[in-house]
Amino acid sequence: xxxxxxxxxxxxxxxxxxxxxxxxxxxxxxxxxxxxxxxxxxxxxxxxxxxxxxxxxxxxxxxxxxxxxxxxxxxxxxxxxxxxxxxxxxxxxxxxxxxxxxxxxxxxxxxxxxxxxxxxxxxxxxxxxxxxxxxxxxxxxxxxxxxxxxxxxxxxxxxxxxxxxxxxxxxxxxxxxxxxxxxxxxxxxxxxxxxxxxxxxxxxxxxxxxxxxxxxxxxxxxxxxxxxxxxxxxxxxxxxxxxxxxxxxxxxxxxxxxxxxxxxxxxxxxxxxxxxxxxxxxxxxxxxxxxxxxxxxxxxxxxxxxxxxxxxxxxxxxxxxxxxxxxxxxxxxxxxxxxxxxxxxxxxxxxxxxxxxxxxxxxxxxxxxxxxxxxxxxxxxxxxxxxxxxxxxxxxxxxxxxxxxxxxxxxxxxxxxxxxxxxxxxxxxxxxxxxxxxxxxxxxxxxxxxxxxxxxxxxxxxxxxxxxxxxxxxxxxxxxxxxxxxxxxxxxxxxxxxxxxxxxxxxxxxxxxxxxx
Ligand code: ADP
Ligand code: MG
Numbered sequence: 001x002x003x004x005x006x007x008x009x010x011x012x013x014x015x016x017x018x019x020x021x022x023x024x025x026x027x028x029x030x031x032x033x034x035x036x037x038x039x040x041x042x043x044x045x046x047x048x049x050x051x052x053x054x055x056x057x058x059x060x061x062x063x064x065x066x067x068x069x070x071x072x073x074x075x076x077x078x079x080x081x082x083x084x085x086x087x088x089x090x091x092x093x094x095x096x097x098x099x100x101x102x103x104x105x106x107x108x109x110x111x112x113x114x115x116x117x118x119x120x121x122x123x124x125x126x127x128x129x130x131x132x133x134x135x136x137x138x139x140x141x142x143x144x145x146x147x148x149x150x151x152x153x154x155x156x157x158x159x160x161x162x163x164x165x166x167x168x169x170x171x172x173x174x175x176x177x178x179x180x181x182x183x184x185x186x187x188x189x190x191x192x193x194x195x196x197x198x199x200x201x202x203x204x205x206x207x208x209x210x211x212x213x214x215x216x217x218x219x220x221x222x223x224x225x226x227x228x229x230x231x232x233x234x235x236x237x238x239x240x241x242x243x244x245x246x247x248x249x250x251x252x253x254x255x256x257x258x259x260x261x262x263x264x265x266x267x268x269x270x271x272x273x274x275x276x277x278x279x280x281x282x283x284x285x286x287x288x289x290x291x292x293x294x295x296x297x298x299x300x301x302x303x304x305x306x307x308x309x310x311x312x313x314x315x316x317x318x319x320x321x322x323x324x325x326x327x328x329x330x331x332x333x334x335x336x337x338x339x340x341x342x343x344x345x346x347x348x349x350x351x352x353x354x355x356x357x358x359x360x361x362x363x364x365x366x367x368x369x370x371x372x373x374x375x376x377x378x379x380x381x382x383x384x385x386x387x388x389x390x391x392x393x394x395x396x397x398x399x400x401x402x403x404x405x406x407x408x409x410x411x412x413x414x415x416x417x418x419x420x421x422x423x424x425x426x427x428x429x430x431x432x433x434x435x436x437x438x439x440x441x442x443x444x445x446x447x448x449x450x451x452x453x454x455x456x457x458x459x460x461x462x463x464x465x466x467x468x469x470x471x472x473x474x475x476x477x478x479x480x481x482x483x484x485x486x487x488x489x490x491x492x493x494x495x496x497x498x499x500x501x502x503x504x505x506x507x508x509x510x511x512x513x514x515x516x517x
Contacts, residue, residue: 003192003249006222007152007241008112010187011165013144013175014119015059020140021118022050022093022292027141029176029183034135042140044089049291052077056142057295058302059174060100060116063144065304066168067111069104076294077116080284085134086121093118094145096286100297106168107161110149119143144175150189150222155241159234162186167310167333179233186231190241191223191258192248223248224258228272231265240265243272313338321345321381327389336403337388343410344384348417380421387417391431395438407441408434416444429453429501457504459511462495465503466511469494480516488512 017027023041031037040048064071078096099115121139125132146165152158166184169177177184226248228240248258263272288294308316310332317328331338396402416437420430425448433447448454456462469491470477480487488509495508 001249001253002195003245003252004195005153005241005245006150006191006193006225007154007158008150008189008225009146009148009152009158009161010189010227011146011148011162012119012185012187013146013169013177014138014183015056015142015144016173016175017053017055017059017142019053021053021056021116021142022140023048025140028137029141029181031137034133035137037137038139042088043136050093050289052292052295053142054300054302056116057100057297057300058304059142059172060114060144061297061302061304062172062306063146063169063174064101064104064114066172066306066309067101067104067106067114069101069111069114071297071304072098072100072102072295073297074098074294075100075297077289077292078286079289080117080286082284084120085132086123086136086139088121088136088139092120093289093292094286096281097288098294107157107164109151109157109161112147112149114144114146117143117145150191150225155238155245158186158188158241159238162234162237164310170335171307171309173307182232186234186237188228188231188237188241188244189225190228190244190248191225192245192252193221193223223252224260226258226260226272227262227278229262229264229275232267236265236267239270240272243270247272321385322378323381323385327385330389330393337393340403340410340413341384341388344388344414344417345381347411347414348380348384349414380417383417383421384413387413387420387430387434391434392438395435399438401438407439408437409441412437412441412443419444419448423455423457423504424448425453425455426496426501426503426505428496428505429455432501453500453502455502455504456499457507459507462499462503462507462511463515465495465498465508466515468498469512470515477516488516 014029015027019025020027020037020042023039025039025042026037028037041050061071075095075098077093079091080094080096081091083090094117095115099113101114102112104111104114119138119141121134121136123132123134148161152161162184166177166179169175169184175183179186226244228244231237231240244263251258259274259277261277262275264275265272313332314328317323317331318325323331331341392408396406416430416433419425420427425433429448433444433453436442436447437444473491473494476487476490480491491512492505492509495503495512496505499508
């Protein structure tokens with residue numbers, strides 16, 4: 001039997017704010033001392049009253065705007081009632097009926113809603129099960145929850161959605177969204193269905209079951225869903241989906257029913273396991289929190305201007321600079337490298353210096369050859385891209401250096417690119433100069449001058465090198481003359497070595513061809 005997976009995600013992200021959601025205790029994810037950041041409000045002392053954090057509201061609305069959702073004008077907070085030792089009040093303040101954001105879209109996946117709630121404390125259990133400790137530093141930290149429609153069809157797609165959302169949260173500065181630190185938590189809802197039955201289209205209903213008539217669900221009857229929790233990496237998201245598809249298909253194949261339940265992810269076994277059967281929304285007895293007034297969003301006068309988003313950055317890098325997709329991904333995902341790239345491009349002053357430089361000219365200065373060194377602006381950009389991605393990133397990894405303590409300024413890097421582009425130094429020399437700049441900083445022009453690395457296209461000088469190499473390697477030269485083609489490569493290599501990389505390799509090669517004819 002062929003089963004089609006249906007997946008919807010619920011994603012939580014801790015917001016980066018100075019204080020907690022409803023009080024002025026610090027929101028500090030790095031606080032190591034347990035229960036340092038607590039106060040009567042987040043500890044639910046009688047008589048204490050919550051006050052909503054405006055910055056947290058603003059951040060959720062920014063996310064909504066970035067995803068093209070509908071931002072609420074009226075909103076409010078509801079109480080979600082349940083008991084657990086990590087939740088001091090006996091309820092969580094959340095949003096049920098009036099989320100801050102409804103709708104929106106990312107990577108072709110429709111967003112159902114984005115709302116604001118508060119995080120819980122953390123429980124630590126003794127190994128032997130004799131006791132548990134509670135740390136309330138995280139209790140009351142602003143938490144965004146985003147819910148998607150069940151539009152996702154594979155673990156890979158779920159992972160991609162999560163990664164793109166993480167990037168957006170970081171670009172917006174609303175969350176560090178580190179999965180390992182629990183700042184971003186992805187829950188996967190997954191069901192299987194048999195193919196077919198695509199022909200009826202129920203209207204979408206709102207949370208109370210009334211038809212809103214505005215949107216439609218997938219035109220199919222979905223299977224019973226299972227929710228997977230404690231996924232602390234995108235890889236776990238992808239793998240847990242693969243595991244569930246197999247497990248559920250196995251059950252359906254045997255004619256068994258899928259139990260609607262919450263399952264955990266066991267990282268060491270790479271398996272999901274049953275945790276509890278799922279509670280229903282009505283079990284939580286949601287009701288409006290009487291301690292918090294409804295929100296008049298326009299009245300808050302929030303600044304919702306968006307920075308450049310990853311998708312816009314990708315488009316700019318592609319349309320304006322024409323760089324390759326792999327390079328674009330590196331620049332978009334690593335914010336600091338992307339910023340450095342853009343700074344170098346701007347320092348290059350492309351437009352003024354971006355003319356073609358002929359390889360060889362005759363006495364009057366007219367180009368004698370069609371070949372040109374890469375000094376056109378596109379070629380320069382591609383040089384910048386290559387030198388950053390293959391050389392600079394490599395050096396940074398090798399020496400474990402981050403951009404914060406980086407010795408090369410964008411101006412000096414641009415200068416290096418310019419002199420390679422003009423053909424003043426060979427790319428081999430450029431790599432060496434880059435290494436020197438990487439260790440000690442400095443001006444590439446001076447390094448080149450100091451070390452005598454300037455590329456020479458001077459025929460006399462190159463001819464002298466060719467003569468020397470042939471004299472020192474007569475057997476190899478003979479081999480070449482007898483038809484051994486790759487002997488030439490060796491000779492050119494020797495010539496480059498003698499010139500310490502400064503000979504123009506193209507001309508060197510040609511001179512060898514002439515000399516060995
Ligand atoms: P619940 O009330 O059980 O929390 P929701 O309707 O709020 O369920 O949906 C929670 C998540 O599960 C959403 O991301 C939604 O897209 C997804 N979902 C809903 N039904 C299914 C299904 N049959 N299969 C897979 N995912 C589903
Ligand atoms: Mg739900």
